[in-house]
Amino acid sequence: MLNENIIKQIRDYADKNNVPIMMDEGINYLTNYILENGVKRILEVGTAIGYSAIMMCGVNSDITVTTIERDEKRYLEAVKNIKKMELEDRIDLIYNDALEVNLDGTYDLIFIDAAKAQNIKFFEKFENNLNDNGTIITDNMNFHGLVDKEISEIESRNLRQLVRKVKNYKDFLNYNERYETVFLDIGDGLAVSKKRK
Numbered sequence: 001m002l003n004e005n006i007i008k009q010i011r012d013y014a015d016k017n018n019v020p021i022m023m024d025e026g027i028n029y030l031t032n033y034i035l036e037n038g039v040k041r042i043l044e045v046g047t048a049i050g051y052s053a054i055m056m057c058g059v060n061s062d063i064t065v066t067t068i069e070r071d072e073k074r075y076l077e078a079v080k081n082i083k084k085m086e087l088e089d090r091i092d093l094i095y096n097d098a099l100e101v102n103l104d105g106t107y108d109l110i111f112i113d114a115a116k117a118q119n120i121k122f123f124e125k126f127e128n129n130l131n132d133n134g135t136i137i138t139d140n141m142n143f144h145g146l147v148d149k150e151i152s153e154i155e156s157r158n159l160r161q162l163v164r165k166v167k168n169y170k171d172f173l174n175y176n177e178r179y180e181t182v183f184l185d186i187g188d189g190l191a192v193s194k195k196r197k
């Protein structure tokens with residue numbers, strides 16, 4: 001069982017420091033998915049301060065997570081949090097840009113929750129590490145509700161670019177012949193992609 005006090009401290013830290021950790025609805029979906037599908041080995045792209053990695057580990061004592069973070073401050077905070085939770089044996093934390101990381105292992109679940117503009121690259125890189133019955137889940141598919149808006153309605157140019165990228169990723173998933181994807185209106189929007197048989 002996870003220590004609820006420490007979990008609360010991690011959530012408070014995220015709140016105060018604007019760290020975009022998963023919302024309750026999303027994390028509940030994810031942990032249920034792990035439980036119901038007997039997921040054991042997880043790869044996460046985008047650790048932030050370790051919140052989702054810790055929550056996923058909390059489902060069962062035989063779950064392991066490999067998770068990647070490129071921001072030093074967040075990485076260091078994640079190291080602290082994982083230590084506090086005594087999950088150092090089960091969470092392998094990698095400090096690097098995910099696109100530079102090459103992994104040999106295979107995973108039952110790959111959770112993509114990093115730079116939204118790079119989702120296609122993350123998917124294409126790490127699908128090589130997915131088990132045949134594995135699933136890739138991507139967070140923030142609604143991009144704070146902006147994906148449903150007309151691009152021309154969005155004022156900031158940077159934001160328009162990002163929203164375009166999220167839409168491109170949606171198309172990439174929709175037209176992907178190897179994967180079947182379901183989009184769920186949970187939290188900030190999840191994409192659940194499974195290999196076609």
Ligand code: SAH
Pocket residue numbers: 020021022045046047048049050051052053068069070071074096097098099113114115118
């Ligand atoms: N999954 C976390 C939240 C992740 S927030 C949770 O729910 O608790 C997204 C994180 O991805 C940020 O901390 C950001 O620094 C990291 N990130 C973005 N692009 C990355 C990349 N290319 N490689 C590694 N980390 C990346």
Ligand code: MG
Pocket residue numbers: 020021022113139140
């Ligand atoms: Mg997210």
